[in-house]
Amino acid sequence: MQPATVIKKFRSGDTYWYVKREGATVSERRWVGMYPGVGTDKTYATPEIAHEHWKQLVAKYEAPAAKRAGKPAVPALIRAPKTKRSRPLGSSELARLAQRWGNGHPWRSTEFATVERTFAKSRLRLPAAFRAFASLVGATDDDDLRMLSPREMVRDTKKLVRVPRSTSWETEDGTEVRIHTDHLVAFAAAGPEERWCFCVDAPGEPTVYLHHQDEPRARVRDGKGDLGWISAKIAKPDFADFASWLRAQRPTRTPR
Numbered sequence: 001m002q003p004a005t006v007i008k009k010f011r012s013g014d015t016y017w018y019v020k021r022e023g024a025t026v027s028e029r030r031w032v033g034m035y036p037g038v039g040t041d042k043t044y045a046t047p048e049i050a051h052e053h054w055k056q057l058v059a060k061y062e063a064p065a066a067k068r069a070g071k072p073a074v075p076a077l078i079r080a081p082k083t084k085r086s087r088p089l090g091s092s093e094l095a096r097l098a099q100r101w102g103n104g105h106p107w108r109s110t111e112f113a114t115v116e117r118t119f120a121k122s123r124l125r126l127p128a129a130f131r132a133f134a135s136l137v138g139a140t141d142d143d144d145l146r147m148l149s150p151r152e153m154v155r156d157t158k159k160l161v162r163v164p165r166s167t168s169w170e171t172e173d174g175t176e177v178r179i180h181t182d183h184l185v186a187f188a189a190a191g192p193e194e195r196w197c198f199c200v201d202a203p204g205e206p207t208v209y210l211h212h213q214d215e216p217r218a219r220v221r222d223g224k225g226d227l228g229w230i231s232a233k234i235a236k237p238d239f240a241d242f243a244s245w246l247r248a249q250r251p252t253r254t255p256r
Helices: 047-061 091-101 109-118 128-136 150-161 242-248
Strands: 005-012 015-022 030-035 040-044 168-170 176-180 184-189 194-199 207-212 219-222 225-229
Touching: 091 128, 109 128, 109 150, 128 242, 150 184, 150 194, 184 207, 207 242
Parallel strands: none
Antiparallel strands: 005 015, 015 030, 030 040, 168 176, 176 219, 184 194, 194 207, 219 225
């Protein structure tokens, strides 16, 4: 008897229902429906009957329990992809990159601790590359690409990056969820409404995301806490770390 071959394939969302033919001849033909995750493997007279049973299984097993209880459904947990860290910044490379920015307003040593203490709930630890750069150049005045001062980091994070706790968002599949941006801390401005942010959603050195109020790099929140990113596209960082971000930037004019 030849192996089963796929005759028809139906789809609902990301779930596939396969209708297969078993046997080498027409007289031996049978229709078998296989529903992933349910463990059923029954024989049907026709693919139409198999499909009808498939729809019943979808209604029974795919509907989230929260939705059946009349509560808003939440998307599956989406994690940020793993990123490969760039090579560390050496002193000579750091000095060369700093020349692109001109003379800014270098941070004082006490300001690093002040910023980390302000965002202690976010578990922010300023990267070593950022500390070294801020000690040399610090805050700048470029119109299109500007490093923030410690005070601006706090102000812009609270006013432009963090969203109110009651903020809701519609996901790609139409589900309405509550979101938050507590994992983001702004460190540079990219125009009036966009901010480059450190992301502290995982242990280790922060990744870097470009955040805009109209397209927040947000995560989902419910009564039990954080439930992951709102989409895989939003979860992908723009840069693996501050060093790779700094190497890619081209300030458009010399700061004052």
